[in-house]
Amino acid sequence: MLTTMTVTTPGRGPLRRLGGHVRRVADAVATPLLPQDYLDLIAPLHGSVLRGRIESVHPETRDAVTLVIRPGRGWVEHRPGQYIRIGVDVDGVRLWRAYSLTSPPATGATVSITVKAIADGVVSSHLVRRARPGMIVGLDPPTGDFTLPLRRPAKLLFITAGSGITPVMGMLRSHLDELDDVIHVHAAPRREDVIFGGELRALARAGRLELIEHHDDTDGLLSTERLSALVPDLREREAWACGPAGLLATLESFYDTAGIADRLHTERFRPTILATGAGGSVTFTRQGTTVQGPGDVPLLSVGEGAGVLMPSGCRMGICFGCVVPLAEGTVRDLRSGALTHAAPGDNVQIQTCISAAAGPCRIDL
Amino acid sequence: MTVLQKKAINPVAHLSAEDIENLGVELDAIREQIIASRGERDAAYIRGLIKTQRTLELGSRAVLLASLLPPAWLAGTAGLTIAKILENMEIGHNVMHGQWDWMRDPAIHSTSWEWDNASPAAQWKHSHNELHHTYTNVIGRDNDLGYGIMRVDEDQRWRPFYLAQPLWNLINACFFEYGIAAYDLELGLNLTKRRRRDPEFRARAAQVLTKIKAQVKKDYVVHPLLSGPSAPTTLVANLTANLLRNLWTHSVIMCGHFPEGVETFSRRSIEGETRGEWYLRQMLGSANISGSDLLHLMAGNLSFQIEHHLFPDLPSNRYKEIAPKIEDIFARYGLTYTTGSLPRQVASAWSKVIRLSLPNGFLDEVTEQPLATVTRLARTVAPAPRREPVAAAA
Ligand SMILES: Cc1cc2nc3c(=O)[nH]c(=O)nc-3n(C[C@H](O)[C@H](O)[C@H](O)COP(=O)(O)OP(=O)(O)OC[C@H]3O[C@@H](n4cnc5c(N)ncnc54)[C@H](O)[C@@H]3O)c2cc1C
Ligand code: FES
Numbered sequence: 130m131l132t133t134m135t136v137t138t139p140g141r142g143p144l145r146r147l148g149g150h151v152r153r154v155a156d157a158v159a160t161p162l163l164p165q166d167y168l169d170l171i172a173p174l175h176g177s178v179l180r181g182r183i184e185s186v187h188p189e190t191r192d193a194v195t196l197v198i199r200p201g202r203g204w205v206e207h208r209p210g211q212y213i214r215i216g217v218d219v220d221g222v223r224l225w226r227a228y229s230l231t232s233p234p235a236t237g238a239t240v241s242i243t244v245k246a247i248a249d250g251v252v253s254s255h256l257v258r259r260a261r262p263g264m265i266v267g268l269d270p271p272t273g274d275f276t277l278p279l280r281r282p283a284k285l286l287f288i289t290a291g292s293g294i295t296p297v298m299g300m301l302r303s304h305l306d307e308l309d310d311v312i313h314v315h316a317a318p319r320r321e322d323v324i325f326g327g328e329l330r331a332l333a334r335a336g337r338l339e340l341i342e343h344h345d346d347t348d349g350l351l352s353t354e355r356l357s358a359l360v361p362d363l364r365e366r367e368a369w370a371c372g373p374a375g376l377l378a379t380l381e382s383f384y385d386t387a388g389i390a391d392r393l394h395t396e397r398f399r400p401t402i403l404a405t406g407a408g409g410s411v412t413f414t415r416q417g418t419t420v421q422g423p424g425d426v427p428l429l430s431v432g433e434g435a436g437v438l439m440p441s442g443c444r445m446g447i448c449f450g451c452v453v454p455l456a457e458g459t460v461r462d463l464r465s466g467a468l469t470h471a472a473p474g475d476n477v478q479i480q481t482c483i484s485a486a487a488g489p490c491r492i493d494l
Numbered sequence: 495m496t497v498l499q500k501k502a503i504n505p506v507a508h509l510s511a512e513d514i515e516n517l518g519v520e521l522d523a524i525r526e527q528i529i530a531s532r533g534e535r536d537a538a539y540i541r542g543l544i545k546t547q548r549t550l551e552l553g554s555r556a557v558l559l560a561s562l563l564p565p566a567w568l569a570g571t572a573g574l575t576i577a578k579i580l581e582n583m584e585i586g587h588n589v590m591h592g593q594w595d596w597m598r599d600p601a602i603h604s605t606s607w608e609w610d611n612a613s614p615a616a617q618w619k620h621s622h623n624e625l626h627h628t629y630t631n632v633i634g635r636d637n638d639l640g641y642g643i644m645r646v647d648e649d650q651r652w653r654p655f656y657l658a659q660p661l662w663n664l665i666n667a668c669f670f671e672y673g674i675a676a677y678d679l680e681l682g683l684n685l686t687k688r689r690r691r692d693p694e695f696r697a698r699a700a701q702v703l704t705k706i707k708a709q710v711k712k713d714y715v716v717h718p719l720l721s722g723p724s725a726p727t728t729l730v731a732n733l734t735a736n737l738l739r740n741l742w743t744h745s746v747i748m749c750g751h752f753p754e755g756v757e758t759f760s761r762r763s764i765e766g767e768t769r770g771e772w773y774l775r776q777m778l779g780s781a782n783i784s785g786s787d788l789l790h791l792m793a794g795n796l797s798f799q800i801e802h803h804l805f806p807d808l809p810s811n812r813y814k815e816i817a818p819k820i821e822d823i824f825a826r827y828g829l830t831y832t833t834g835s836l837p838r839q840v841a842s843a844w845s846k847v848i849r850l851s852l853p854n855g856f857l858d859e860v861t862e863q864p865l866a867t868v869t870r871l872a873r874t875v876a877p878a879p880r881r882e883p884v885a886a887a888a
Contacts, residue, residue, distance in 0.1 A: 157716040158555070160708045161608040166601075167552060170545055178601075221537030223598040416592075416605060417624070436595035438603055 173265050174201025181215070183264040184239055189324045193245040193292065194257050195231065199238055200268055206234045207271030209303040210296045210369075210396075213242065214442065216267025219255045223267065226252045227443050229296035229371075229396075230271060231325075233303035243324060245292035272448060275369065275396035276300070281307050282367035286360060288380065290316035290351065290372030294324050296396055297371060301332070311338040312360055316351045316372065319344055351376060353383040364389055371396040400445040400483050404466030409488040413437045414456060416494060422486030427463060429481040437494055439481060446483040455479045458490030505757065505778060508828055517827055518770030521804055524816055528808050529596075537597050539811045544585060544602070551577035555717060561727035570728075574735040576792075579742055581610045583794025588810045590619050595807075613675040614705045617698060621678040627806050631751055631779035632759045637677050638751065645850045647758045652853040659851040660844070663748075670740035675702050742792070745840050746783070750799035752843035753781045755832040776803040777824065782817075782833035789836065790814060800831065 155164040169176035181198040188194050198215075207213070212229045228242035246257035275296050285308055287297045294315060305311070317323045323342065333340035341359050343351050357363055370380050370393060377395050384393040405425035412419040413432060422431045429451050432439040442450020446464065454476040460469050463483050471477040476493060509517075554573030561567040586609035588594070594602045608615045621637060629635035633647055644663065645656040666673040676682075679702060684695045713732040721728040757778040764775070783789065783797035790797045790813075798813035801820055808816075824831040834842065849856070 154716060154720070157708070157711055158720070160712050161610060161705070167548055169601075170548055218534070218537060218597070218599075220533040221535075221597055416595075433598060436592065436598065438595075438598065438600055438605060 174199070176201075179203035179268045179270065181266050181268045183260055183262055183266065185262050186260050189243060190245075190322055190326075192257060193243060193324050194260065195241050195243045196256065196260055197232075197239050197241045198266065198268070200240060203270070204268070205270045207240065208276045209233060209299040210276035211271040211273040211299075212275075212296065212443070213240070213271050214267075214269035215242070216269075217252060217255060217264075219251055224252050225267065225269070225441055225444075227398075227445075229273075229275075229299060231295050231298045231302070233299070243292070243295050243298070245324065269442070272442075273396070275371070275394060277304055277369075284310045284362070284366045285312070286363060286366035286368040287311065287313040287315075288356070288368060288370040288372070288376075289313070290376050291322075292324065293370075293372035293396070293398070295371075297369060298325050298328075300369070301329075301338070305332070305337050308338075312341065312366065313338050314341045314343060314351070314356065314359060316343040316345060316376070318346045353379060356383075364392075367392055367394075369394045369396075371398075374399065374401040397445055397447070400464055402463045404461060404463060405485065406461055406466075406487055409458070409486040409490060411486050412489075412491045413494045414491055422490065424461065424485050424487065425463070426485055427482050428460065428479075428484050428486060428490075428492065431486070432481065432492070432494065439494065441482060444482045446480055449480060451480055451482045452478045453481055454493040456491040456493045459487045460484040460490060461487040505830060506774065509774075513827065514770040514774055515768065516770075517823065518768070518773050520823055521773050521820075522769075524819055525805050525808065528805070528812050528816065532596055532809060532812075536809050536811060537599075540585075540589075540594050540597075540602060540809070543580070547577055547580045547585060551581070558717070558724070558728045558731050559721045560724055561721060561731050562724040567727050567731055571731040571734050574731065575738045578610060578735055578739040579792055582739060582743055583746070583796065584791055584810060585609075585794075586611065587794050587796070590615055591623060592807045593809045610709070611674065612671040612702065612706050612709060613678045614701050617678040617701065618674065621680075623806070627803070629764070630776055630803060631757065632761060632764055632775075634761050637680070638747075643682065644847065646752075646846075648850070648854050649758075649760070650850075652850075656851050660848050663844075663847050667741050667744035667748075668737060670744040671736070672706075675706070678702075745836070746793045746796050748843040749783050749836065749839040750780055750796055752846055753832060753834065753839045754842050754846055755830060756781050773804060774829075776800070777829060779803065780832075781839065782831070783836050783839050784833050785836055787814075797836075800833075 152164070158164075159167060163177060165177035173180050174182060179201060181200045181204075184197045184199050186194055186196055207230050209230070212227045214225050214227050216223050216225045218224075228244060230240050231243045232239070232241040234240075244253050244256045244260075246254045273296075277300055281304065287300075289297050297313070301311075301313075313329070315323065315329070320326065320342065323329070329340050332338050343355070343359075345351070348355075360366070364387065368380075368384075370377060374397060377397060378401070380393060381390070381395065384390045402425065408422045408424035408426070410419055411422035411428060411431055413435065416435075416437050418435050418437060420431060420435045422428060427444075429439050429441055429444065433441075440451055440453065442448035444451070455469065455471040455478075456476055457471050457473045459471075460479055461467070461484065462469070463485055468487055469477055469479055469484070471490075481492075506514075550573050554570045554577055557566050557573065558570035561570055586607065589602055589607045590604050590609065592604040595604050597603075600606055604619070609618075611618070626636055626638040633650065643666075644659045645652065679695070679698055683689065684692070689695060713736060714729055717732060718725040718729040759775060759779065764771075767775070777800060780799040780803040782800050783793060785793075785797060795810035795813045796802055798810075798817055801808075801813040801817055802810070804820065805813075805816075821831050833839075
């Protein structure tokens with residue numbers, strides 16, 4: 130791929146040299162900005178950073194919508210099951226959240242995500258209520274390893290609940306032709322809350338997969354006993370699960386006990402916060418800002434609240450996109466309670482999305 | 495004791511420590527109100543302004559490609575001057591203050607912004623945000639006061655050198671962006687033999703030179719060359735735009751802390767300063783310019799210098815909204831809200847520069863009659879019978 134690109138790159142030689150000259154002149158005129166900063170004004174999809182334009186908005190359930198997005202320059206094709214991050218301005222503040230891609234790759238030039246509004250959810254509610262065609266959003270390229278292996282397993286089991294259907298829907302829409310034996314257990318409060326309910330049921334009717342719908346309101350919470358009863362050959366199936374933290378924890382301990390932990394692949398939408406304690410003052414050294422960091426709030430949120438440009442990614446401890454140097458102080462891992470200490474000058478790298486202050490800290494940002 | 499307390503009338507003598515703390519509480523409340531209501535409207539304002547400024551700049555530069563034609567020269571130069579003023583004042587100065595950091599947009603953030611000025615953003619932020627805003631009007635600490643080369647207060651000993659300070663001030667006004675770069679570098683201090691060798695200073699000086707080179711290349715080489723036969727006229731256009739921008743920004747900034755009625759403070763007076771006292775110093779050490787919305791925009795809202803100094807990191811488009819509340823606080827605490835029209839304040843600041851170039855008492859009449867202060871000493875906060883002078887903390 131790379132070699133063919135180099136060989137066929139047009140404009141090697143004189144044309145390319147001319148391009149180089151034009152760019153240098155443009156740089157010289159645009160200084161102290163970059164030519165792209167001006168380009169951003171007229172062609173946001175071709176500017177200096179990856180952005181996308183919302184092309185259409187489709188309601189799925191009463192609190193979920195699918196957004197079809199046209200990514201701009203810098204996009205790379207995704208693998209089904211992966212997620213992207215989108216940056217939207219809510220009340221003037223740029224907020225980034227991760228959403229799984231629900232479209233197959235290479236569907237022309239657009240991709241889709243499906244967002245479920247959660248109670249008090251700032252970004253999800255904003256997108257569900259206010260996303261409109263034409264809106265420009267920030268994008269981060271696809272990432273994540275909740276994907277199917279290239280050698281497709283013979284027998285598969287998908288276990289999803291609520292909006293956890295999204296990455297699996299991306300896989301089903303892309304790979305179903307290559308999969309022979311698929312059982313999909315999906316849990317939602319009621320039948321009408323099932324995102325992609327119509328499409329899933331149609332696939333089941335066409336015999337493409339076996340769909341088992343579990344409705345919490347009538348059936349109670351999905352338990353492992355019930356799951357084993359519904360899927361008798363569960364142990365023989367390679368499983369992909371995505372849903373609330375409670376369900377995933379239950380599944381993980383069940384698979385662990387059964388000695389088949391390697392058969393289960395999970396995707397979480399948020400970290401499970403287990404350990405909290407006293408916080409401390411947090412200083413962002415380069416910005417020169419000091420704020421109070423509560424013991425149960427990730428440093429990522431603390432910094433964002435103080436207007437610091439915090440790098441971030443999944444916001445739940447898996448991607449390491451939020452790593453910054455802790456110049457001094459102690460932080461607590463909110464998942465395990467483990468303490469990390471940095472003496473002055475140590476610059477220990479910490480994940481801010483799952484770390485909270487455990488005393489005064491200085492962060493090199 | 496503060497410099498101001500040595501004056502015949504101590505403007506804070508009537509305030510108790512408690513009054514000053516209450517003042518701080520009231521100001522904090524105003525600040526919180528604005529922070530809580532920052533939102534989409536403000537974000538749209540700054541984005542729209544940046545877009546307008548960039549379009550105006552590009553458009554003006556395009557027009558100047560034909561600057562051989564007098565109307566094109568005139569329109570292009572006017573447009574470029576306005577674009578450069580907007581870029582430095584309402585956009586650059588305020589973005590670098592962190593006024594828009596809350597939007598978390600990396601493209602409009604104090605840590606990433608670079609401006610169309612000789613002084614690199616990082617150095618300007620240090621000398622302006624950290625030194626000037628912290629030590630506002632503290633003689634010997636605040637280099638913005640006279641930039642280290644002028645006599646700014648009667649308490650500073652007069653030396654014959656100061657006779658030429660009106661001239662320094664004029665030269666500084668014309669080359670203001672270089673003046674800023676020089677004092678961000680603390681050139682005066684750092685050019686001594688020992689300091690000159692300091693690697694840290696050399697690194698900073700190299701940054702400034704790189705920045706100046708790029709700036710000069712843009713305005714005085716590349717843009718003129720691109721204009722072909724119009725090269726000489728485009729060069730003059732860029733020189734004019736930079737000169738006008740320098741004169742304008744210098745005037746606005748001089749009005750902020752120089753007019754009669756603005757107080758200066760001694761180093762000792764700020765030891766152990768409380769939040770309320772800090773606010774009080776900002777209130778007494780700054781002066782506003784009254785005028786139209788257009789004036790405020792072109793002044794980067796530094797015409798609300800008092801509001802800006804109280805809340806340097808609140809979005810500039812909100813200063814106008816809080817100004818009446820601030821003025822009301824001045825009135826209730828019996829303080830002088832110094833303001834006046836641009837011509838009056840400029841004249842007042844210049845007259846002070848001229849007066850202080852001469853030994854004290856040389857022009858007695860001017861000293862006694864502050865030119866441009868609006869005095870509201872009506873006091874509605876009932877004073878307790880005995881008052882301690884407060885700003886003299888410690
Ligand atoms: C890899 C990955 C993929 C994701 N894919 C999708 C997707 O395809 N569709 C989708 O709708 N969401 C998805 N999410 C979740 C999404 O990123 C946001 O976390 C979610 O939309 C909530 O953001 P918010 O700003 O609305 O809520 P916030 O304002 O951040 O949170 C509000 C409150 O809700 C709680 N909360 C946060 N997240 C959740 C949650 N998931 N469920 C319940 N309560 C929560 C918070 O603790 C807080 O109390 C994914 C997350 C990850 C990490
Ligand atoms: S944001 Fe992904 S690990 Fe922290």
